Amino acid sequence: MRPPFLRIRSVRQKLFAGVLLTSFAALLVTGIALFIYDVRTYRESIARDLEVQAELIGRATSAALQFDDVKFAADNLALLSARPSIRAAALYNARGAIFAMYLPAGAERKDLPPLPGADSMVFSGAMITVFHRIVENGEIVGTVYLSAVYDLRGRALSYSAIVLAVMLASLIVALIFTYWLQAGISKPIIEIAALARRTTKSARSCSPSTTCSRRSSGARRSSRNRPASSTG
Amino acid sequence: MALRHALIAAFVVAASLGSAAGESAPAIQDRIKAAFLYKFAGYVEWPREAFGDAASPIVIGVASAGTVAEELEQAVAGRHIGERQLRVRRLLRADMRCDGCQILFVGPDVEPARAALLLENARGRPVLTVTDSDAEQPHGSVIHFVVDADRIRFDIAREAEDRNGLRLASPLLAVARRVKARTP
Numbered sequence: 001m002r003p004p005f006l007r008i009r010s011v012r013q014k015l016f017a018g019v020l021l022t023s024f025a026a027l028l029v030t031g032i033a034l035f036i037y038d039v040r041t042y043r044e045s046i047a048r049d050l051e052v053q054a055e056l057i058g059r060a061t062s063a064a065l066q067f068d069d070v071k072f073a074a075d076n077l078a079l080l081s082a083r084p085s086i087r088a089a090a091l092y093n094a095r096g097a098i099f100a101m102y103l104p105a106g107a108e109r110k111d112l113p114p115l116p117g118a119d120s121m122v123f124s125g126a127m128i129t130v131f132h133r134i135v136e137n138g139e140i141v142g143t144v145y146l147s148a149v150y151d152l153r154g155r156a157l158s159y160s161a162i163v164l165a166v167m168l169a170s171l172i173v174a175l176i177f178t179y180w181l182q183a184g185i186s187k188p189i190i191e192i193a194a195l196a197r198r199t200t201k202s203a204r205s206c207s208p209s210t211t212c213s214r215r216s217s218g219a220r221r222s223s224r225n226r227p228a229s230s231t232g
Numbered sequence: 233m234a235l236r237h238a239l240i241a242a243f244v245v246a247a248s249l250g251s252a253a254g255e256s257a258p259a260i261q262d263r264i265k266a267a268f269l270y271k272f273a274g275y276v277e278w279p280r281e282a283f284g285d286a287a288s289p290i291v292i293g294v295a296s297a298g299t300v301a302e303e304l305e306q307a308v309a310g311r312h313i314g315e316r317q318l319r320v321r322r323l324l325r326a327d328m329r330c331d332g333c334q335i336l337f338v339g340p341d342v343e344p345a346r347a348a349l350l351l352e353n354a355r356g357r358p359v360l361t362v363t364d365s366d367a368e369q370p371h372g373s374v375i376h377f378v379v380d381a382d383r384i385r386f387d388i389a390r391e392a393e394d395r396n397g398l399r400l401a402s403p404l405l406a407v408a409r410r411v412k413a414r415t416p
Contacts, residue, residue, distance in 0.1 A: 060403070062403065063275065063401075063403035063404055063406060063407045064403075064406075064407050066271045066274075067268060067271065067386075067404075067407045068264070068383060068384070069385075069407040072406060072407050136274060137274055137311070137312060137313050137314065138312065139311070
């Protein structure tokens with residue numbers, strides 16, 4: 001059994017269906033490719049972004065760690081409130097004790113590791129954590145800890161919604177263009193088909209004894225050669 | 233014999249713990265000041281003429297009878313700032329200047345007249361002068377230690393910094409308790 005669109009008999013509708021199906025297939029493949037690319041780059045970009053953030057905090061607070069200025073360090077960490085994705089941050093001194101911390105609403109001190117780790121980046125469920133050592137003149141003066149949301153599911157959902165919306169808009173545009181262009185393509189075919197129908201009809205109306213017998217044989221040939229499907 | 237060794241070990245451990253726990257506040261402060269002194273070097277840009285060559289060490293002259301010099305000698309052992317080694321030079325009571333020093337520390341126990349002379353002799357030369365006293369920051373001192381809420385902090389005088397041809401990095405200025413601006 002053929003799919004519904006193949007059972008369409010009209011050339012105009014077939015053209016419509018063909019263009020839309022081709023556009024949809026192209027958009028779907030492009031959308032899937034973009035989705036996969038985005039998911040992959042999202043992970044890399046969020047990791048790089050957090051690493052840069054940790055590096056910046058390290059540079060900004062290096063002097064505070066070396067000269068024991070807790071307030072300056074805490075003020076610097078407090079700037080992270082501009083980034084809601086950061087769920088906890090801490091600075092550890094060279095002895096491994098917590099020197100300053102940033103805990104937004106909902107976060108608690110127990111969310112912070114009691115001791116700093118080596119330079120690392122860990123993805124765990126919907127979270128990403130970073131340890132970044134602060135080195136000055138070859139000496140570790142402290143460690144930055146950052147914990148941020150890694151919402152891959154939310155990102156995938158919103159990206160899917162965008163891709164679907166773009167596909168829908170593209171299909172609508174394709175539909176309008178098809179409607180506009182198909183007039184130039186199908187109109188001559190429709191006119192030929194109409195002429196053929198008229199010819200067939202007039203041939204049938206002639207009796208064999210009349211003078212239109214030669215024309216009717218031609219019309220019969222034309223009728224035999226006519227395609228099975230309707231063209232109108 | 234084993235018991236004797238165990239007793240000696242226990243005594244050594246107890247003595248070391250006792251000395252750490254019973255360390256006086258001035259001794260701890262001297263240790264912190266010593267740490268600050270060599271760390272300052274990482275935030276100062278000296279003019280080229282301050283050093284003999286690219287491999288010349290950064291010399292920290294210490295004019296103080298306190299434990300800062302001793303703490304500093306221990307702290308700088310094996311440390312470098314960039315490519316330069318750190319060295320400590322203890323100044324004698326008769327020394328009124330510190331030729332070849334890049335940092336000069338004048339402790340609180342130095343007589344005011346000698347302290348003033350040491351600072352005066354460093355004036356206009358590429359020397360980071362660091363002072364420590366209960367009084368106001370003396371004239372010619374670039375960095376002055378203060379105790380603020382039981383913490384060692386420091387003030388910076390930018391005019392003295394300019395006069396000695398030094399450039400202090402902004403992170404150091406940011407963590408200073410007070411930065412005395414240049415007079416127009």
